[in-house]
Amino acid sequence: MMAKEKKQRRIDQINGLTVLFLTLCGCTVTFLTTSFLGHGIFTFWIFLILCWFGLYKQALGCFAVYFVAIAWLMIETKYQFSIPSPLLFSMIYKLLLPAMPAYLLAKIPSGKLTASLRKMPIPTRIMLVLIVMLRFAPTVLHEFGEVRESMKIRGFLKSVGNVLRHPMDTLEYAIVPMVFRSLKIADELAASAIVRGIESPYKKESYYVSRIATLDCFLIVVSVGVAVFCYLL
Numbered sequence: 001m002m003a004k005e006k007k008q009r010r011i012d013q014i015n016g017l018t019v020l021f022l023t024l025c026g027c028t029v030t031f032l033t034t035s036f037l038g039h040g041i042f043t044f045w046i047f048l049i050l051c052w053f054g055l056y057k058q059a060l061g062c063f064a065v066y067f068v069a070i071a072w073l074m075i076e077t078k079y080q081f082s083i084p085s086p087l088l089f090s091m092i093y094k095l096l097l098p099a100m101p102a103y104l105l106a107k108i109p110s111g112k113l114t115a116s117l118r119k120m121p122i123p124t125r126i127m128l129v130l131i132v133m134l135r136f137a138p139t140v141l142h143e144f145g146e147v148r149e150s151m152k153i154r155g156f157l158k159s160v161g162n163v164l165r166h167p168m169d170t171l172e173y174a175i176v177p178m179v180f181r182s183l184k185i186a187d188e189l190a191a192s193a194i195v196r197g198i199e200s201p202y203k204k205e206s207y208y209v210s211r212i213a214t215l216d217c218f219l220i221v222v223s224v225g226v227a228v229f230c231y232l233l
Contacts, residue, residue, distance in 0.1 A: 010053050011107050016116030018216040019105045022046070025227050026098035036070060038230030039097065045226050046100045049219065053104060062100050069093040132189060139189075143181045147174060 029042045043066055050059035069092040076086050105113075110131065117127050156173050 016113040022101040030097045035233045038233035042230045
């Protein structure tokens with residue numbers, strides 16, 4: 001419990017705009033960098049950031065998948081075979097980089113993220129769309145975990161063989177609850193926004209103080225430097 005609270009305190013120290021900037025840098029590097037080395041260096045930098053915020057398990061998991069995708073893609077290129085498809089591994093290693101800072105973005109409280117977005121010169125309607133998009137996916141993933149636990153308790157996920165023998169039943173028991181839960185989540189998000197006065201035309205205040213601190217400046221400057229270095233490799 002203490003480790004979880006310490007991790008959350010570290011996450012609370014960072015500004016939401018900084019994490020958005022890290023995600024943007026990740027997208028820029030992954031689409032502009034043609035070098036495996038440059039792409040790997042920036043991925044390692046994001047890996048270190050996740051570790052500093054206490055997300056060791058997620059950082060190690062992502063980096064392990066990234067390393068396997070790169071290694072297997074190099075093997076396929078060297079020996080000229082395509083099973084599994086090189087396109088699959090190429091998509092994994094390309095999309096995993098922006099997904100890592102996006103995961104950190106999902107850990108920021110929605111109120112703090114909203115306060116950070118209000119500092120940007122964007123229309124309110126666009127801001128609302130961004131907030132819902134950024135918060136909907138993590139909530140759905142959490143609900144999917146609950147559905148999976150329920151399926152395990154009821155014996156639908158006894159083993160991999162059982163899932164392979166009854167794939168349609170497994171999909172049905174997973175998809176139907178998720179559809180209804182997604183509808184419920186959408187209604188709850190809309191109701192929560194209305195209750196908090198999102199439709200009010202007056203200037204809104206926030207519980208969170210949104211300011212760029214020393215940590216934010218350090219992450220932004222170093223990330224830009226590492227991104228430029230990776231692009232020039």
